[in-house]
Amino acid sequence: AQDREASAQSSSPVIAAFKVFQQELDTKHDKHERLVKISRDVTIESKRTIFLLHRVTSVPNAEDILNEAELKLDAVRQKIGQIAEELRGEDIFQFHRAFTGGIQEYVEAASFLHYIRHRSLISLEEINARLVFMKSEKEDSEGPADTLQPGGQVLTFQVSPSDYLLGVADLTGELMRMCISSVGNGDIDTPFQLSQFLRQIHDGFSYIGNTGPYEVSKKLHVLRQSLGKVEDACYALRVRGSEIPKHMLADVFSSRTTHMEPEEGVV
Amino acid sequence: AQDREASAQSSSPVIAAFKVFQQELDTKHDKHERLVKISRDVTIESKRTIFLLHRVTSVPNAEDILNEAELKLDAVRQKIGQIAEELRGEDIFQFHRAFTGGIQEYVEAASFLHYIRHRSLISLEEINARLVFMKSEKEDSEGPADTLQPGGQVLTFQVSPSDYLLGVADLTGELMRMCISSVGNGDIDTPFQLSQFLRQIHDGFSYIGNTGPYEVSKKLHVLRQSLGKVEDACYALRVRGSEIPKHMLADVFSSRTTHMEPEEGVV
């Protein structure tokens, strides 16, 4: 009986075909697993970068923090490079579910850094421009990529418009947090700037409405809440500021800082 | 202003304390992440072992498969050893959520293998007896563990009763699948054996009822469905068997096998 099975397994074309399928399925599954793991790392490091960036409102040496964040994001981009490596020659949508979470979080972090630096929304193209990787030669170099470095090979990762939108939707939550911190730190310009910027993003999302992917519509509610909080903060600044002439307002806030300084040595 | 922040950061005991907290939190989080990843591997490999074990009903050389499964589970146990390593000196319940999924799947696989070998339910103690690991020395050897191997160190992993129960609850699903396959393969003993065994497990779970953890009660419904399917299969075997005298029944099924053999070469 044993040889029956053995012979069946070896001779049957059905069994032979299924052995091929087995390999194909396992390969795909393993790749999916690897992508999930890299994506988790991308998520964690992006979140840490965002946390770091929030310190920018409270410290004087903002540039140091921005540089540190830039370094962290470089590391994240290296991870995304690994994703791109895994996806080389694949249909990326086949594995999209495995890495979309990480990519959205990266967009959130990168766009947050960009906003703090430039007070503007990073575009999808700008995001993607940073996701070009050099790959030192290995195996066959498929096609003559216009290499900057001989023997190297260019590898790109393209963030999809949906992932970009979902990342930007989450960004608004961080902007709201930043606005509230700014108020707490006596910064009166940032909140108004942020409210304008958030309103633009909000109007943008309502323009897109339900024509975007389903997950975007789901995030709209949170976005609206964030906008509400920022508008309330600006309102509060205005209402309180109304009690004294405008030109005195800045003084009041800056005096706070000077007022505090002597005490700091004590604490 | 820059030195103000700098001095504040260095001199303030609050900041100093928070730097300690940061490290503590990051360490914990990193460990959690590592455990999640190992647990995913444990899950995947356990699932593959279960899949492999299902082939036992269709091949003549069952022992080969059992040995292969045993090897696979050895690899899984190595992974669990890594979990134990991570948990060395920790309160394992602090990280329980990170690895419970993998452990449950391991219990499912190990108890499945055990049932096929011994037609009995593996006990929690038997499960745990296999989760003892030797660790070659590293750092300080904490206390004189009764070492079998000089310089080595014993490390154990204890599956919790809940995880054991949850794994066994899932096992019933696999047993049901096995029962249906057996029927399809003309094996008339296994289904009746399985139905008795499943009924015992079912009665055991209903004895525990809602005194166990919440997740167990949730799985009871699926367990009941599996039992129903197995009972139906036995019923079908009996009803069909009723049409001819019992002693002829085995012949009918065994004749099937002989009947098939000549054709196999053809296909």
Add this chain to the structure above:
Amino acid sequence: MSVTEMFSHIQGFLSADQDIREDIRKVVQMLEQTAREILTVLQSVHQPSGFKEIPSKCARARELFCTVRTTIADLKTKFPMEQYYRFHEHWRFVLQRLVFLATFVVYLETEALVIREEVAKILGIEVVREKGFHLDVEDYLAGVLIMASELSRLAVNSVTSGDYTRPLRISNFINELDSGFRLLNLKNDPLRKRYDGLKYDVKKIEEVVYDLSIRGLTKEAETSGGDK
């Protein structure tokens, strides 16, 4: 570029995407229509009178597969080929049905499992992803499993029609399929679930064979000479 401009820009992407999906949906509906017609043609094999007509029914089905190929050729023009998996959900269901129909036709003709390459040819598509619109392993396997379930029904109805040899042949075929599937490490949920159903098909067919055996009807069939 202002925020508004940027969102208009993105909206462009989204609209394009929606247009593509709309186009795909229309073609897929046509495919479903044809698939339903092929099914109706093939269903007649379950009727007592249906067995003799198998060749003509298969021929008719083959003709309808021409329509399928034309429609799929049209489908291919609706989106960039390297984004196959972006839109996969739209045609996955009907594609699996078509695989089922193709494998069923070939089974009826030859009583053998048609390989993926052959199914792909019947549908006018590729096997290798890089070459274009292709037939996924999972979709192929899903289609095969649907056929297995149809075969268990066929085994039952063969007996009703008085054909006692066919169930045995089906039984052997299904057993081989089952052995093949056991080799796979299925994780993918829907396929796994479908595969679990195969066990019931195996069981059902086994019961038919059993019923024939205990009545000595299998031998009768052998001696009376198979009609095939």
Add this chain to the structure above:
Amino acid sequence: MSVTEMFSHIQGFLSADQDIREDIRKVVQMLEQTAREILTVLQSVHQPSGFKEIPSKCARARELFCTVRTTIADLKTKFPMEQYYRFHEHWRFVLQRLVFLATFVVYLETEALVIREEVAKILGIEVVREKGFHLDVEDYLAGVLIMASELSRLAVNSVTSGDYTRPLRISNFINELDSGFRLLNLKNDPLRKRYDGLKYDVKKIEEVVYDLSIRGLTKEAETSGGDK
């Protein structure tokens, strides 16, 4: 061992577990009762008349913390210490409340943040996990954040009571806390959420200081000589 025996055996574990939980729940209820009493004592600082009584109220609270220590000592006897996290959920909530109350008492006494070691001592527990029933970092931080929110209320009510310097001191204190929290990489959801609330406390206190500033009431406070 038969299946039935094995399940009885497991049932033994489960019953033991449930008994432990029942015991823990009872002790935790007592802790909650005492915590509510301490809170009632400390709430009076929000009343106009309450500021002068701070020392006596703190003393009273300190007495009640003796009861807390006794009750926690009792709690420790209810389960094996190395399984702290197995039952953590039962006392996590009240422990955070107690941390809040302890940090609040010490703040009222010294206007400084009490370190984790000190809080642990007030509660009669450890800081290092290995040593026994301990105070988790997260629980300590959660308690501190509850206090921050209470301080924003205190800043508001100080003004009502005519104390114009306290809000400034609270503001400095809270800002330092905020800087500390910014150092942390919070992933843990409930703590993160609580921390987001801190920003609103900072903002609220900032508004109070601002209101005092524009009315020149902060200077008035300075010149009139701080009461502290």
Add this chain to the structure above:
Amino acid sequence: MSVTEMFSHIQGFLSADQDIREDIRKVVQMLEQTAREILTVLQSVHQPSGFKEIPSKCARARELFCTVRTTIADLKTKFPMEQYYRFHEHWRFVLQRLVFLATFVVYLETEALVIREEVAKILGIEVVREKGFHLDVEDYLAGVLIMASELSRLAVNSVTSGDYTRPLRISNFINELDSGFRLLNLKNDPLRKRYDGLKYDVKKIEEVVYDLSIRGLTKEAETSGGDK
């Protein structure tokens, strides 16, 4: 018009609507009661003794349909007919049950599928929407599918009662129904789902016929002279 006047005016609309719904609900409850009575009458055909009584049971059911017609006539008076779809949800469920009962009665009497026009007549309603309270296509089809499921049960119970020819006739009838449904391009979710259930009824009945065939019980039926 002031805001208050406007809202008073609107309240009028809302009250009227609520009154209508209340009225409809009451009549629908009566319909449900009668439907349950008809069902009880017809259920007896599943009993071993029930087959001989089919004519008398059908007659009794026909009588009860008089009550149905009267009640529906009452229902029609409760709302303006052009708002049929405004209140459709209220009677949709019971209407489908009634269609099932009507088609079942006619099947028992004639073993044929009763067309929509005829069902409408039994229920005392229209087919053409413009003419008044009518029988929607979807509701008609839903009722037919409920009957199909009842027939699969009837096939099983026929055998228990020793009637071996009925299952064959039911099988043919159900196959015809199935072909009919395959002509439809169903989009509508609940109907589609119900139709998916038909597959199981078809299979179930085929298995009954199989059980009879393999035991030679179908021939026995033929030779012993059909009771039809």
Add this chain to the structure above:
Amino acid sequence: MSVTEMFSHIQGFLSADQDIREDIRKVVQMLEQTAREILTVLQSVHQPSGFKEIPSKCARARELFCTVRTTIADLKTKFPMEQYYRFHEHWRFVLQRLVFLATFVVYLETEALVIREEVAKILGIEVVREKGFHLDVEDYLAGVLIMASELSRLAVNSVTSGDYTRPLRISNFINELDSGFRLLNLKNDPLRKRYDGLKYDVKKIEEVVYDLSIRGLTKEAETSGGDK
């Protein structure tokens, strides 16, 4: 009365209520424990060997019902009887389980439906609401429906154990139950839902009887002299 006095007074009410609920919960847990034990005893009838032991198992279950009566007697002392519905939720679930177990025991003993009065006596409670702790109609019916589902499992396992007459008797019993339920105009959602499940039990048992009929096993049973 000051606000504080008033709230102290109210706290008295609340504590009393909470104490009652705590007491009830404890007794209910004991009832659940006994119910689970009775279930374990009765489950054995599904085992092949279990049929001969029915009398002894029923006797054992009857003994355990003594414990039930004692426990319920204890439960009655925990709250003022006119507040039955205030605390109903606490014991509703276990009461329905107990009704199921009682009706199942009596069915096993006599193969008849035990009336509410009798169930109440087994549980040591009243039928008439005014007389004290009573058995609600809905709870009685819910318990009966749980038993119906257990009987469909019993019909299947009877056959496996070689008892071919029991399924017929169960079928008749279940059909009678079904007719009974059709008399009820159920509004109550959970009961209605449970009743909908009865349909499946009826069908399942009919199929068992069918399987026996087509193999002539029902006749065999008859001729071999029924055990009843």
Add this chain to the structure above:
Amino acid sequence: MSVTEMFSHIQGFLSADQDIREDIRKVVQMLEQTAREILTVLQSVHQPSGFKEIPSKCARARELFCTVRTTIADLKTKFPMEQYYRFHEHWRFVLQRLVFLATFVVYLETEALVIREEVAKILGIEVVREKGFHLDVEDYLAGVLIMASELSRLAVNSVTSGDYTRPLRISNFINELDSGFRLLNLKNDPLRKRYDGLKYDVKKIEEVVYDLSIRGLTKEAETSGGDK
């Protein structure tokens, strides 16, 4: 008693129950209508012009409470009193609203918390459960908490209307309430949740008082001669 008789008997019980619920629902709808009218009368106190009219508005509300008493008297006749908790859910919501309205009227009249006995009298019901249709502690407390939330709104609108002393009085009142609630050991979920909302009302009112303090508007109020 046959199964059919038994079920007919049971149907009697079920119908009676449904009739009672229908009757209760109708009366409860009337109560809701009156409650809405009282609310509309009392809402005017939030308007700038509303403060002078408080006495007349309260008088008007008192009149409407006559209607409430009549309607509740009617409600009492709809079911046996010892089954209060069987039907509690039907009127619980509106009863809490009515408690809110009664406590609000009395607060506006006397600026004091009305005790449960008094509220019960206004609604024409009992306090002691044994005496008949009564006011549950939980329902009383829920109503009081709704009023607390209304008072925080009143504090805000008082300032808008230029009344700077009322917020201080409200603040004291609410603080007393809060201390009272802190005496309670709340388990009951919905009440606990409502009570958690009280914290926000307390805070809101404190902030209003703060705003008045920092602008010296509280002193102004004092010197200009308090109206109380």
Add this chain to the structure above:
Amino acid sequence: MSVTEMFSHIQGFLSADQDIREDIRKVVQMLEQTAREILTVLQSVHQPSGFKEIPSKCARARELFCTVRTTIADLKTKFPMEQYYRFHEHWRFVLQRLVFLATFVVYLETEALVIREEVAKILGIEVVREKGFHLDVEDYLAGVLIMASELSRLAVNSVTSGDYTRPLRISNFINELDSGFRLLNLKNDPLRKRYDGLKYDVKKIEEVVYDLSIRGLTKEAETSGGDK
């Protein structure tokens, strides 16, 4: 008529229905597109610079409402008018959005509530059901409630933009709306839920007015001569 003919006939009905729905969906998508454009135009009033542009923005919105009327005119041609409620779900959502936009435009222009008749005119539809495609009361009210929520946001942003009189006018308007809604006996679930949200809008706006009052900014506005 054969079964096949009958089903072919029925397929005709179903196709017609599906075509109608497809047509409706397309037109509704266009309506949604225009609605989103109007919203984008009107959102700019929340920007600091937006207030001066209100007239021009309203004019632009009015233009876009021409497109709306054209599209709705197109929609009307897609189905027989007496089947309005058959397809209501398709446009209900967008219709409520359009009502919101229309009432918002008119509010910005005149600061008054536009009546249903007027909204219907802006949308180019009827008020009276019998006359054709009409504006349902519920849809009108839902749209009004969306506007109320937008006004609470506008009150906040007005202050940010330095307009201190607008919030007072909004407050009066919203209070009037609230009184209006209190006249309604709402049963309808989604509308009722939306209405519950109005309470929060009322409260929010009252707090804005409070903030202005306490800073004397309402008077300032009065003396500086309101722009209205």
